[in-house]
Amino acid sequence: xxxxxxxxxxxxxxxxxxxxxxxxxxxxxxxxxxxxxxxxxxxxxxxxxxxxxxxxxxxxxxxxxxxxxxxxxxxxxxxxxxxxxxxxxxxxxxxxxxxxxxxxxxxxxxxxxxxxxxxxxxxxxxxxxxxxxxxxxxxxxxxxxxxxxxxxxxxxxxxxxxxxxxxxxxxxxxxxxxxxxxxxxxxxxxxxxxxxxxxxxxxxxxxxxxxxxxxxxxxxxxxxxxxxxxxxxxxxxxxxxxxxxxxxxxxxxxxxxxxxxxxxxxxxxxxxxxxxxxxxxxxxxxxxxxxxxxxxxxxx
Amino acid sequence: xxxxxxxxxxxxxxxxxxxxxxxxxxxxxxxxxxxxxxxxxxxxxxxxxxxxxxxxxxxxxxxxxxxxxxxxxxxxxxxxxxxxxxxxxxxxxxxxxxxxxxxxxxxxxxxxxxxxxxxxxxxxxxxxxxxxxxxxxxxxxxxxxxxxxxxxxxxxxxxxxxxxxxxxxxxxxxxxxxxxxxxxxxxxxxxxxxxxxxxxxxxxxxxxxxxxxxxxxxxxxxxxxxxxxxxxxxxxxxxxxxxxxxxxxxxxxxxxxxxxxxxxxxxxxxxxxxxxxxxxxxxxxxxxxxxxxxxxxxxxxxxxxxxxxxxxxxxxxxxxxxxxxxxxxxxxxxxxxxxxxxxxxxxxxxxxxxxxxxxxxxxxxxxxxxxxxxxxxxxxxxxxxxxxxxxxxxxxxxxxxxxxxxxxxxxxxxxxxxxxxxxxxxxxxxxxxxxxxxxxxxxxxxxxxxxxxxxxxxxxxxxxxxxxxxxxxxxxxxxxxxxxxxxxxxxxxxxxxxxxxxxxxxxxxxxxxxxxxxxxxxxxxxxxxxxxxxxxxxxxxxxxxxxxxxxxxxxxxxxxxxxxxxxxxxxxxxxxxxxxxxxxxxxxxxxxxxxxxxxxxxxxxxxxxxxxxxxxxxxxxxxxxxxxxxxxxxx
Numbered sequence: 061x062x063x064x065x066x067x068x069x070x071x072x073x074x075x076x077x078x079x080x081x082x083x084x085x086x087x088x089x090x091x092x093x094x095x096x097x098x099x100x101x102x103x104x105x106x107x108x109x110x111x112x113x114x115x116x117x118x119x120x121x122x123x124x125x126x127x128x129x130x131x132x133x134x135x136x137x138x139x140x141x142x143x144x145x146x147x148x149x150x151x152x153x154x155x156x157x158x159x160x161x162x163x164x165x166x167x168x169x170x171x172x173x174x175x176x177x178x179x180x181x182x183x184x185x186x187x188x189x190x191x192x193x194x195x196x197x198x199x200x201x202x203x204x205x206x207x208x209x210x211x212x213x214x215x216x217x218x219x220x221x222x223x224x225x226x227x228x229x230x231x232x233x234x235x236x237x238x239x240x241x242x243x244x245x246x247x248x249x250x251x252x253x254x255x256x257x258x259x260x261x262x263x264x265x266x267x268x269x270x271x272x273x274x275x276x277x278x279x280x281x282x283x284x285x286x287x288x289x290x291x292x293x294x295x296x297x298x299x300x301x302x303x304x305x306x307x308x309x310x311x312x313x314x315x316x317x318x319x320x321x322x323x324x325x326x327x328x329x330x331x332x333x334x335x336x337x338x339x340x341x342x343x344x345x346x347x348x349x350x351x352x353x354x355x356x357x358x359x360x
Numbered sequence: 361x362x363x364x365x366x367x368x369x370x371x372x373x374x375x376x377x378x379x380x381x382x383x384x385x386x387x388x389x390x391x392x393x394x395x396x397x398x399x400x401x402x403x404x405x406x407x408x409x410x411x412x413x414x415x416x417x418x419x420x421x422x423x424x425x426x427x428x429x430x431x432x433x434x435x436x437x438x439x440x441x442x443x444x445x446x447x448x449x450x451x452x453x454x455x456x457x458x459x460x461x462x463x464x465x466x467x468x469x470x471x472x473x474x475x476x477x478x479x480x481x482x483x484x485x486x487x488x489x490x491x492x493x494x495x496x497x498x499x500x501x502x503x504x505x506x507x508x509x510x511x512x513x514x515x516x517x518x519x520x521x522x523x524x525x526x527x528x529x530x531x532x533x534x535x536x537x538x539x540x541x542x543x544x545x546x547x548x549x550x551x552x553x554x555x556x557x558x559x560x561x562x563x564x565x566x567x568x569x570x571x572x573x574x575x576x577x578x579x580x581x582x583x584x585x586x587x588x589x590x591x592x593x594x595x596x597x598x599x600x601x602x603x604x605x606x607x608x609x610x611x612x613x614x615x616x617x618x619x620x621x622x623x624x625x626x627x628x629x630x631x632x633x634x635x636x637x638x639x640x641x642x643x644x645x646x647x648x649x650x651x652x653x654x655x656x657x658x659x660x661x662x663x664x665x666x667x668x669x670x671x672x673x674x675x676x677x678x679x680x681x682x683x684x685x686x687x688x689x690x691x692x693x694x695x696x697x698x699x700x701x702x703x704x705x706x707x708x709x710x711x712x713x714x715x716x717x718x719x720x721x722x723x724x725x726x727x728x729x730x731x732x733x734x735x736x737x738x739x740x741x742x743x744x745x746x747x748x749x750x751x752x753x754x755x756x757x758x759x760x761x762x763x764x765x766x767x768x769x770x771x772x773x774x775x776x777x778x779x780x781x782x783x784x785x786x787x788x789x790x791x792x793x794x795x796x797x798x799x800x801x802x803x804x805x806x807x808x809x810x811x812x813x814x815x816x817x818x819x820x821x822x823x824x825x826x827x828x829x830x831x832x833x834x835x836x837x838x839x840x841x842x843x844x845x846x847x848x849x850x851x852x853x854x855x856x857x858x859x860x861x862x863x864x865x866x867x868x869x870x871x872x873x874x875x876x877x878x879x880x881x882x883x884x885x886x887x888x889x890x891x892x893x894x895x896x897x898x899x900x901x902x903x904x905x906x907x908x909x910x911x912x913x914x915x916x917x918x919x920x921x922x923x924x925x926x927x928x929x930x931x932x933x934x935x936x937x938x939x940x941x942x943x944x945x946x947x948x949x950x951x952x953x954x955x956x957x958x959x960x961x962x963x964x965x966x967x968x969x970x971x972x973x974x975x976x977x978x979x980x981x982x983x984x985x986x987x988x989x990x991x992x993x994x995x
Contacts, residue, residue: 066384066465075664110652112613232783328372
């Protein structure tokens with residue numbers, strides 16, 4: 061076993077999970093959020109099924125407030141790999157003009173992300189959806205299974221999870237129920253970056269430092285990605301060398317000042333900083349158990 | 361620790377290259393709330409700098425709110441993820457934690473220790489390479505210690521850390537430590553699997569002997585917990601076993617390519633290796649090991665690969681590609697250890713779905729032969745299995761499957777049972793051995809059938825199984841029956857306990873395990889004799905009901921005839937033909953049935969012989985008459 065490294069073991073486990081889903085589940089889909097975890101998940105899917113293409117489409121839930129560079133990167137990847145991509149937006153939310161500035165982060169995330177995801181899963185009747193969540197991200201995720209079951213109402217019941225024994229996954233569901241599958245459950249943030257480096261996985265350039273227009277709000281640097289961002293009195297976008305540790309809706313994603321423009325540089329910064337990854341994400345900062353609550357309500 | 365590594369600042373590339381080659385170790389911590397498992401893991405995360413600063417701030421806030429350590433940080437709060445657990449101060453579920461050092465990455469399954477969470481512990485143990493078993497130094501070995509050790513040992517974990525925690529509360533006493541270690545070592549002798557024990561005195565709360573050796577325990581020479589976990593070797597057993605790969609997915613991008621994707625369960629594979637596809641049994645060669653990064657020259661256990669075969673032969677999901685020279689067994693009936701995981705108890709004879717490897721079959725689970733009391737490790741009679749109970753059962757499948765015993769190749773001998781109505785996973789199972797090898801491909805097909813062999817002898821084969829206490833008269837009666845049968849021109853053979861122990865079973869003693877093996881062997885021999893058309897007379901104490909039932913299930917329906925030679929203990933002891941009872945009473949002989957080892961009398965034997973008022977000849981007459989009545993003999 062001396063030759064098998066931890067990345068090899070993680071890779072093999074993820075590939076095994078994806079193949080189980082492809083073989084046993086009806087209508088699987090891979091949720092592709094365009095971030096680095098999705099990039100790794102997609103790369104693993106290419107490996108798991110090679111020389112075939114992954115036997116499921118990708119789906120992006122577009123809140124319409126994503127960084128522009130994420131969208132162009134997404135379209136470039138799909139074209140390059142020749143994969144099917146479903147883009148779903150909450151049209152009702154769009155008609156009502158829902159956005160983080162006008163409705164606040166919590167309501168925006170609920171309508172444009174959580175509700176939109178439920179709509180899409182109902183619309184296409186996907187029996188299983190891959191997500192890139194990892195157990196090291198957050199406490200309640202540490203206890204979630206790799207195969208996580210959702211009722212017909214998309215609810216998660218943490219007290220009633222199926223035991224996962226060895227690598228024998230029970231994928232059976234009843235009509236209307238669905239499974240969220242997390243093939244990266246056992247990866248850590250460092251594993252993800254090491255793997256990206258080893259495998260030369262393409263990632264959105266936003267992860268690398270560059271001069272970008274930002275404003276500082278409540279101690280967080282927000283990038284002015286388009287002209288929908290209302291500037292407050294006296295606010296003037298400044299050009300700063302920044303990068304992002306996590307990607308989402310640009311108004312809800314804090315940038316960090318950095319000059320790291322190589323993978324080694326990013327990893328070095330990550331290892332030397334002491335702030336955990338999701339801190340850049342505004343939505344789960346209110347209380348420790350909030351993710352558990354959101355997941356019960358159907359958040360991915 | 362990894363994150364203090366000076367290379368991060370000075371040469372990140374060198375750091376990354378070194379870390380890329382780290383191996384992975386999965387471990388499970390077991391102990392109950394009060395033993396401090398969560399505190400220990402919190403400490404491991406902290407000492408390896410994996411608890412990041414903002415999480416630490418949360419933790420300080422939560423410690424003040426609901427901590428149990430006064431002003432100090434309550435590390436347990438770092439790992440108890442669900443809100444319900446934090447409020448109640450207990451760990452309900454299995455939580456997986458991650459940390460890494462310069463040498464290894466670790467995945468730790470943190471599981472609760474109470475008996476009602478046995479299933480959670482087994483879940484965590486199923487994927488672990490090493491178990492860390494916590495003991496509160498003040499309490500010593502408790503019932504739960506025995507339970508935890510039994511579960512990890514049953515699940516085939518060969519490396520165990522006996523973490524004697526809270527040493528600070530016993531003044532770091534070496535005597536106390538040694539006392540606990542020696543008590544555990546004697547307990548370990550009764551565990552089902554082989555186990556390698558490393559005892560370490562700890563204080564998770566104070567950090568003693570976690571990352572480095574503590575000044576508080578100068579008498580302990582190491583290793584520290586992390587040092588042990590970093591260096592312990594695991595997994596070499598899988599690579600030495602013969603090649604096995606369950607086919608998960610048939611890879612068919614176009615008409616010119618047909619590959620078989622799966623994760624290697626054991627053994628190595630190279631192009632040109634000869635393989636068989638089971639259960640079909642067709643033989644071919646490996647053509648290529650295809651991967652996204654180009655063809656591989658070899659692959660080993662734990663790798664997910666895609667294989668192509670030289671010949672166009674049938675192979676689909678659920679089949680297993682195995683080394684042609686040493687293929688798996690193929691069977692449709694097993695004995696297995698089962699841990700029941702559902703609130704709804706096992707319904708014997710009901711059909712459950714069984715997932716084994718990449719295959720889903722239907723299995724009928726019969727009434728348990730016995731259950732195992734996880735606290736005392738004793739066998740107990742059982743009609744069913746309730747939540748968290750472990751039992752030994754016979755399973756019959758609707759089709760043949762390839763398998764290896766769990767203790768040989770984990771991924772080939774493990775299965776889950778699924779309720780067909782609720783879809784819940786209701787049990788985990790470990791295959792012990794096959795009871796019936798129908799269609800077994802290394803079973804040489806023979807032109808002369810067992811029926812022809814019996815016909816040639818003009819008799820109906822049978823196994824007359826004499827069970828009873830030592831000195832009850834089994835062999836005397838068997839001898840009398842054989843004489844009668846011989847005079848009737850019947851072909852017979854007597855397998856006598858004492859005689860067989862001089863040859864076939866000379867390596868076996870009288871512990872429970874050896875008694876079981878003793879019976880397993882003789883039952884198989886008797887079965888072969890019946891196959892050969894003989895009437896076999898087996899005269900063995902065979903004290904355990906489950907082994908007699910095993911023997912029964914091995915034979916063709918109706919061929920096993922259980923004869924209970926019912927002699928009360930005082931009568932047998934009074935006779936004491938061989939002088940053994942006297943020795944047993946004086947302690948000269950250990951594990952003597954009836955004195956220091958149990959005898960489980962048959963409940964419904966085919967024939968019961970009361971030897972108190974029956975002579976051996978009369979007993980033989982009774983048996984012969986029974987055989988005539990049941991059509992085994994024609995007079």
